[in-house]
Amino acid sequence: MLRNDMNPPGASAGPASPNVRQLTSLIDQVSTIIVGKREQVTLSVICLLASGHLLIEDIPGVGKTTLSQALARSLGLSFSRVQFTADLLPSDLIGVSVYERQKEAFVFHPGPVFAQVLLADEINRAGPRTQSALLEAMEERQVTAEGETRPLPSPFFVIATQNPVEQLGTHPLPESQLDRFAMRLSLGYPDAAAERALLTGADRRQSLHDIRPVMGASEWQQWQACLAQVHVSEALLDYLQALLQATRDGRWFAQGLSPRAGLSLLRLARARALVMGRGHVSPEDLQVLWVPGVAHRLQVLSQSGRSAAAQARALLEATPVP
Secondary structure: OOOHHHOOOOOOOOOOOHHHHHHHHHHHHHHHHOOOOHHHHHHHHHHHHOOOEEEEEOOOOOOHHHHHHHHHHHOOOOEEEEEOOOOOOHHHHHEEEEEEOOOOEEEEEEOOOOOOEEEEEOHHHOOHHHHHOOHHHHHHOEEEEOOEEEEOOOOOEEEEEEOOOOOOOOOOOOHHHHOOEEEEEOOOOOOHHHHHHHHHOOOHHHHHHHOOOOOOHHHHHHHHHHHHHOEOOHHHHHHHHHHHHHHHOOOOEEEOOOHHHHHHHHHHHHHHHHHOOOOEOOHHHHHHHHHHHHHHHOEEOOOOOOOHHHHHHHHHHHOOOO
16 A cells, blocks of 8 residues: 555545546556557556656557547646657757848757657657657756757656557667667557447547546656655565666677666556555566566577567566565
8 A cells, every 4th residue: 555655745545546547547548549449548648657757569550549638638638649750850850040131040949859858759650860869858857959958847758659660660769768668569459349439439539539537747756756755675676687788698699788777677566556556666567567678678689589579578487586
């Protein structure tokens, strides 16, 4: 159960408190739009609660963009969508200074990155130069344009979608950018019941207009502040370090996880504990988040014959819990 000292102001203790139900209501509402994908919706909320950026990789048409819009609307955050194409320039994303005759000066016109939720749609269709324009924004929550550094809104999230790399016109994301995404998800095809509901129900994009915010930006930031109060035991840290070290010993992967990846995974685990109504991180939190939180950062050995996700899952199963 949640402790009194880790609830946001005005919250009562325990997982049945209104504030804990607030997180459940958020997941419930988004799940009415993204039908049959509650697990992925929950992971998305956990990622944003941990102040992480989210990468959704899948074929076109399975709801990646709709999920991003539903999350932004449910949190009452400003939303901006950029369609990444081969001719997209960094200035199209960040902004540009334009000379205004009335002021007799150049005035900076902010680009779409100055939103609380930025949807980078089909990010891997843009060239490396434009992709790299997001690096500073994702890590520092600021952008530098024309010699001046400008802060981004708070909270600030990037939700990026990408098509499978084997599709035409795609460019692989560089390792430095992949490492800045806290989580990578795949929505996949809906099951038969969910697809029937989509076919016979209202247009889910139209339903987006009916969404009302479950909470505001200030309440969301209060929840984010609670992460620091979620207890992490020494034994849990031992388990996390054992997993991190196993990726670095050369038996499983060509290159191991960075300290940034370890810190990100710990924030995700704390966020999941909050969503589950607990005041402490359990081994289960790490186990559930291990593959979506680290597989995109890892490169398999050429002789393994496995995907990074399968190899990460095998490493997890081979690492005992202290």
